Amino acid sequence: MVDRALLGFIGNTRKYIYQAVGFKCLNLIANIVFSYNFASILIYFLKGIFIVKFEISIFMIVVSLAVRQYCIRKVSMKNSLVVYEVKQNLRQEVYEKVLSMGTLFQEEMTTQEIVHLGVEGVEQLENYYGSYLTQFYYSFASAIILVVVIYPLNMWVALALLGASPLIPGFLYVILVMVKNVQRKYWSKYADVGNLFLDSLQGLTTLKVFKADEDRGTELDEMSEGFRKQTMKLLSMQLNTIMIIDWFAYGGSVLAILVALIQFKVGNIYSYELVVILLLIAEFFVPMRTLTGMFHVAMTGVTAGEKMLDFLYSDELVKRGNEKYPINAKIELKNMDFSYPDGECALKGVNMEFAPGEMVAIIGESGSGKSTLASVIAGEYRQPSGSIFIDNKDILEIDAYELNKNIIRITHDGHVFQGSVRENLLIGNFKATDDELISILEKVRLWDLFEQMDGLDTKILSQGKNISGGQSQRLSLARALIYDAEVYIFDEATSNIDVESEQIITDIIKSISKKKTVIYISHSLKSVENIQKIYVLEKGLLIESGNHCELMELGGKYRFLYDKQDELERFRQSSKEGEKYEKK
Ligand SMILES: Nc1ncnc2c1ncn2[C@@H]1O[C@H](COP(=O)(O)OP(=O)(O)O)[C@@H](O)[C@H]1O
Numbered sequence: 334m335v336d337r338a339l340l341g342f343i344g345n346t347r348k349y350i351y352q353a354v355g356f357k358c359l360n361l362i363a364n365i366v367f368s369y370n371f372a373s374i375l376i377y378f379l380k381g382i383f384i385v386k387f388e389i390s391i392f393m394i395v396v397s398l399a400v401r402q403y404c405i406r407k408v409s410m411k412n413s414l415v416v417y418e419v420k421q422n423l424r425q426e427v428y429e430k431v432l433s434m435g436t437l438f439q440e441e442m443t444t445q446e447i448v449h450l451g452v453e454g455v456e457q458l459e460n461y462y463g464s465y466l467t468q469f470y471y472s473f474a475s476a477i478i479l480v481v482v483i484y485p486l487n488m489w490v491a492l493a494l495l496g497a498s499p500l501i502p503g504f505l506y507v508i509l510v511m512v513k514n515v516q517r518k519y520w521s522k523y524a525d526v527g528n529l530f531l532d533s534l535q536g537l538t539t540l541k542v543f544k545a546d547e548d549r550g551t552e553l554d555e556m557s558e559g560f561r562k563q564t565m566k567l568l569s570m571q572l573n574t575i576m577i578i579d580w581f582a583y584g585g586s587v588l589a590i591l592v593a594l595i596q597f598k599v600g601n602i603y604s605y606e607l608v609v610i611l612l613l614i615a616e617f618f619v620p621m622r623t624l625t626g627m628f629h630v631a632m633t634g635v636t637a638g639e640k641m642l643d644f645l646y647s648d649e650l651v652k653r654g655n656e657k658y659p660i661n662a663k664i665e666l667k668n669m670d671f672s673y674p675d676g677e678c679a680l681k682g683v684n685m686e687f688a689p690g691e692m693v694a695i696i697g698e699s700g701s702g703k704s705t706l707a708s709v710i711a712g713e714y715r716q717p718s719g720s721i722f723i724d725n726k727d728i729l730e731i732d733a734y735e736l737n738k739n740i741i742r743i744t745h746d747g748h749v750f751q752g753s754v755r756e757n758l759l760i761g762n763f764k765a766t767d768d769e770l771i772s773i774l775e776k777v778r779l780w781d782l783f784e785q786m787d788g789l790d791t792k793i794l795s796q797g798k799n800i801s802g803g804q805s806q807r808l809s810l811a812r813a814l815i816y817d818a819e820v821y822i823f824d825e826a827t828s829n830i831d832v833e834s835e836q837i838i839t840d841i842i843k844s845i846s847k848k849k850t851v852i853y854i855s856h857s858l859k860s861v862e863n864i865q866k867i868y869v870l871e872k873g874l875l876i877e878s879g880n881h882c883e884l885m886e887l888g889g890k891y892r893f894l895y896d897k898q899d900e901l902e903r904f905r906q907s908s909k910e911g912e913k914y915e916k917k
């Protein structure tokens with residue numbers, strides 16, 4: 334009933350839990366003192382006998398009430414300290430795990446799932462750490478204290494309570510095993526609804542454009558309904574168990590009261606003792622009942638916690654060495670296979686070579702595996718061992734940071750962050766000076782634009798919404814230039830942008846290729862004509878390689894694609910001329 338692995342996150346806050354249990358016990362002792370003195374006053378009114386002096390009784394009652402108030406405050410204070418620290422610990426761990434996995438974390442979970450886990454999952458555990466744990470330990474402590482206090486008053490009543498007390502935790506344990514499944518389903522439905530909702534929210538504009546928002550809405554409705562049903566199932570289970578536990582509690586109390594009455598009848602206890610015993614019996618099952626009330630919410634948290642632990646303790650996806658990335662190194666792919674976790678085989682037996690400072694093109698139709706190849710080389714997906722070599726050294730021997738530092742992949746949708754131009758560029762190298770930043774911006778021909786605005790302090794909106802696609806692409810290229818890697822992989826980096834930006838970026842790529850290794854991926858064959866080494870991919874296989882002339886002569890896939898694009902281009906030209914002619 335107490336999850337060992339989750340206890341691991343308590344760390345330093347264990348002492349607060351013990352202190353909270355301590356204050357709860359003190360509260361109980363104050364309650365016991367109250368019961369004795371209250372019984373004394375009651376007996377005075379019933380029989381006119383003073384067991385304890387009246388003033389003392391009143392004084393003790395007032396003191397015990399004050400102590401109780403104080404304890405209750407202390408308990409909630411200690412509990413909130415636990416929650417505060419544990420939540421931070423958990424979030425820190427999730428965050429560090431994501432960092433340690435680098436870009437590979439996507440293989441384990443989607444970003445949304447991780448956000449969900451780190452925010453919702455941690456919140457769900459609040460009850461577990463904040464009240465359940467304390468109550469759990471206290472339930473046992475209180476049972477022991479009460480039995481010890483009642484025993485001198487009457488042994489048989491104490492034994493009756495002792496006999497009845499394991500029933501509730503025992504029953505809870507049985508329930509725990511039974512509801513595990515319901516709880517898991519509840520949590521996974523919860524996560525599903527959250528994921529779909531976030532995805533829909535992010536794509537709301539698209540959904541509106543395609544008038545698909547209503548369908549999405551229906552889908553969300555259905556999912557929420559499923560979640561509601563699962564919640565109801567859990568709640569009704571919860572209510573049912575509380576009812577059964579109540580039966581146990583009342584049954585236990587009735588039994589103990591009966592024993593007490595019999596003992597009174599046979600003259601083993603006096604009326605004063607009887608009243609004290611009755612008051613204490615009423616107290617006996619309260620902690621267990623409170624625990625039951627918290628039980629289900631806490632256990633839902635535990636289910637979320639287990640999911641979190643699975644993620645935190647999942648094996649490292651790739652074991653890497655700690656070697657440095659060699660300068661001016663040759664990259665070789667030897668018979669490289671790559672499959673996505675869902676089984677899709679995206680690359681088969683690929684052999685390629687990228688000499689230092691060489692510019693190599695990779696072309697192929699959409700879906701042929703170009704981006705996969707680029708991502709695998711850049712370490713964004715699991716790199717297979719014995720297939721990628723940097724100067725004859727397996728890439729897995731190279732330290733993860735070193736790898737990231739030296740191989741960079743630039744796509745057509747490089748992320749531009751909300752913030753200033755300077756902040757966006759400093760991500761590439763936080764040590765760069767303003768002069769360096771300006772000179773890079775001049776290279777990508779953005780400085781003229783930003784100079785007229787606020788210079789390096791020009792504000793950029795999230796995803797570069799206040800600049801054009803081409804400008805935003807040039808800004809992310811500028812960031813990559815500042816980064817100063819050894820190997821640049823341009824994955825369709827000039828797709829979907831205006832002609833002017835395309836020209837600027839192509840020129841820059843050419844100038845980078847004079848100093849660095851460049852892998853240039855494109856579906857446009859016109860743009861690779863002058864590159865001396867061209868690899869042609871088809872369905873994950875390397876089918877042709879050579880320069881433009883050789884490949885044209887070969888008359889294979891390259892030739893086929895080239896002719897097709899050429900024809901398309903000529904068609905475009907002629908239709909443009911046709912338009913001009915018509916206008917005349
Ligand atoms: N994250 C992924 N999970 C599973 N399969 C993928 C993933 N990304 C791409 N694929 C599959 O791998 C193949 C190659 O895709 P990709 O490398 O993106 O092609 P290209 O960049 O040449 O258009 C395709 O069949 C695609 O469906």
Ligand SMILES: [Mg+2]
Nearest residue numbers: 703704705825
């Ligand atoms: Mg691609």
